[in-house]
Amino acid sequence: MAFFSRQDDNQPLTGRLALGVEYDGTHYCGWQRLRHAQSVQGALEAALSKIAAAPVRVLCSGRTDSGVHATRQIVHFDAPVARTQKAWLFGANAQLPRDIAVRWLVPVADDFHARFSALARRYRYLILNQPTRSVMERNNVTWCREPLDAERMHRAAQALVGEHDFSSYRAAGCQSKVPVRHLHFIEVRRLGPLVMIDVQANAFLHHMIRNIAGVLVAVGRGDEDEAYPAKLLALKDRRLGNVTAPACGLHFVDVRFDERFALPEEPVGPNLMAFLGDWTGDRDMIPDTPLMRRRRVWPKWIDDQGRVVDQHPQAGLEVSP
Structure with a gap:
């Protein structure tokens, strides 16, 4: 399969590196590093710092909450020292706890940014829909004992596709200044006892x-x-x-x-869904909007004539994400 590849053990890597990270978020306060609790970011930085014998700070594509899992969290960092691809990858995994793993590591251009270069994020929400509670998958699915009509859920969810003000669907403590998001697609499917909400x-x-998901x-x-969902x-x-x-x-x-x-x-995770045969990128559906065009060339800018420039043409200031 294409994701099996030999890890180079000869050429030391410097500069900016990107990682694909998988984790079980059950025992973590979420992605973001906190002083009072275990975080995925803290564990990953500690592991990479040991390999580098120097402090390493990482940036991610999307911060996940306490208890949320990820099979493709994209992370980048600027290597403080030169190490081979094999040393970074297998060395980090040797230092990480069993519920966090680096799946791959590659060098990227200096203008790559895990957060600000990202065009889309995709999540899957899994519901085990059966009368009795789960045992083997209790930490990876939500249990619902009442029968669910997945086709009805799918039809109702289509009202959310597009660019909307999602104030009704944000947490009370959400810190985002703008409640508008562009939902590319949402699909609800029944796969035996599992109901999957697939959203990008x-x-x-x-x-x-x-x-x-609650709605x-x-x-x-x-x-x-x-x-x-549309009324709300x-x-x-x-x-x-x-x-x-x-x-x-x-x-995630x-x-x-x-x-x-x-x-x-x-393959698109989690492994429970491997039988579907889906691969990352198979559902791009990225709209051609000013935001997406800007993200494709960040940290540069697209002016009114469609030209890529280094500075905002009006403010005369370097672009901030």
Whole structure:
């Protein structure tokens, strides 16, 4: 398979490096480093710092909450010393706990940024829909004992596709200054006892996917009609929404970048869904918007004539993300 590749053990790598990271978020406060709790970022930085024998700081494509998992979290850092690809990859994995792993590591251009170069993020929310609770997958799915109508959920969810103000679907404590996001697609499918919500957007607000999942479960149970997600969207008031779905069912599965960065492709996670045969990038659906055109050339800028320039043509200041 294409994601099996030999790790170079001869050429030392310097400059900017990108990593694909997988983790089980059950025992972590989330991605972001905190002083009072274990974080994925803290564990990864500690492991890489040991390999470098120098401090390493990493930046990610999207911060995940406490208990949320990832199969393709994209991370970058600027290597403080030269190490081979094999040394970085296998050395980091030897230092990391069993619930975090680096899947691959490659050199990238200096203008690559895991967060600000990202065009889209994709998540999958998994619901085990059966009368009895899960045992083997209890940390990777959300259990719902009432029957869910996945087709009904899918139809209702289509009202959320496009660019909208998602105030009704953000956490009360969300710190984003702008509640507008562009949702590229959302698909709800039943796969035996599993109901999967597959969703991609340019970015997500705090708790946005878990709040969407809570609303769709209410529709799937028959507690709300199919028009409910659209009605709630129009209200722009989180206080009128449903319960936030548990974190354990949420998986960060893909990040899309401009093709020039040529990051490794791999099967879309989690491994529970491997039988579908989906690969990263198979559902690009990136809209041609000013934001997306800007992200493709960040940290430069596209002026009114469509030319790529180093500075904002009006402010005369270097572009900030």
